Amino acid sequence: MNFYHYILQAIQSKRKLLAILIDPEKIEFDAIPTLCDKIKKSPATHIFFGGSTYDGNDFDEIVKRIKQKLDLPVFLFPGDYNQISEAANALLFLSLVSGRNPEYLIEQQIKAVKKLEHSSLEIIPTAYLLIESGVKTAVERVSQTKPLDRKDLKIIKNTAKASEYLGMKLVYLEAGSGAKIGVSKEIIEAVKQKINIPLIVGGGIKSALEIENAFTAGADMVVIGTAFEENPNFFELL
Numbered sequence: 536m537n538f539y540h541y542i543l544q545a546i547q548s549k550r551k552l553l554a555i556l557i558d559p560e561k562i563e564f565d566a567i568p569t570l571c572d573k574i575k576k577s578p579a580t581h582i583f584f585g586g587s588t589y590d591g592n593d594f595d596e597i598v599k600r601i602k603q604k605l606d607l608p609v610f611l612f613p614g615d616y617n618q619i620s621e622a623a624n625a626l627l628f629l630s631l632v633s634g635r636n637p638e639y640l641i642e643q644q645i646k647a648v649k650k651l652e653h654s655s656l657e658i659i660p661t662a663y664l665l666i667e668s669g670v671k672t673a674v675e676r677v678s679q680t681k682p683l684d685r686k687d688l689k690i691i692k693n694t695a696k697a698s699e700y701l702g703m704k705l706v707y708l709e710a711g712s713g714a715k716i717g718v719s720k721e722i723i724e725a726v727k728q729k730i731n732i733p734l735i736v737g738g739g740i741k742s743a744l745e746i747e748n749a750f751t752a753g754a755d756m757v758v759i760g761t762a763f764e765e766n767p768n769f770f771e772l773l
């Protein structure tokens with residue numbers, strides 16, 4: 536199974552994808568079975584796993600546990616190069632192209648090579664664009680980069696397009712976890728029109744309407760983290 540190919544196929548057949556983000560920082564090991572039962576009842580098609588601030592030792596164990604309980608592809612969404620587990624299916628090999636900090640543009644990726652050389656993970660090069668969202672998010676704090684100005688559509692579009700030219704396979708528009716305002720409809724539309732690779736949108740999406748709006752504007756995959764963390768019945772209420 537090629538997980539990137541699956542995304543392309545879904546887009547071709549006009550199916551929308553939904554990822555639930557699990558942050559290892561915010562999950563209790565014993566709570567995984569209950570969490571997975573909730574996820575089974577949700578419309579999630581993917582699990583994203585990772586976090587900006589996690590530095591614990593259970594990363595691998597948590598992924599294994601999730602895989603035991605759930606039959607969904609788990610994509611690593613790493614906050615740093617230590618967040619790699621062979622128990623996952625794929626790795627979003629992120630480069631924070633909205634920022635100008637070499638550590639998150641290429642240094643972390645170089646550090647990951649040692650683990651990845653002998654890995655069977657599917658590696659998916661992903662352009663990660665942090666968009667201004669009204670609050671200073673963890674990504675901004677940890678990466679020490681500035682998000683892109685949400686009004687500057689031209690730079691946002693061209694950053695996404697340049698990433699495609701560089702060979703990135705996905706574009707991820709990120710408002711930041713817990714963002715006050717998510718990525719706007721205008722930004723999603725503008726980027727979607729510009730690129731020919733799948734578009735992921737996440738950060739600050741808290742309602743069915745916001746999910747729908749992101750899809751309508753052109754997101755191929757929407758990511759939900761905080762809304763589900765704060766209310767495990769989130770999807771039942773939709």
Ligand code: 1GP
Binds near residue numbers: 709710714736761762
């Ligand atoms: C963060 O895009 C994800 O990287 C999800 O954000 O936690 O705000 O849903 P939320």
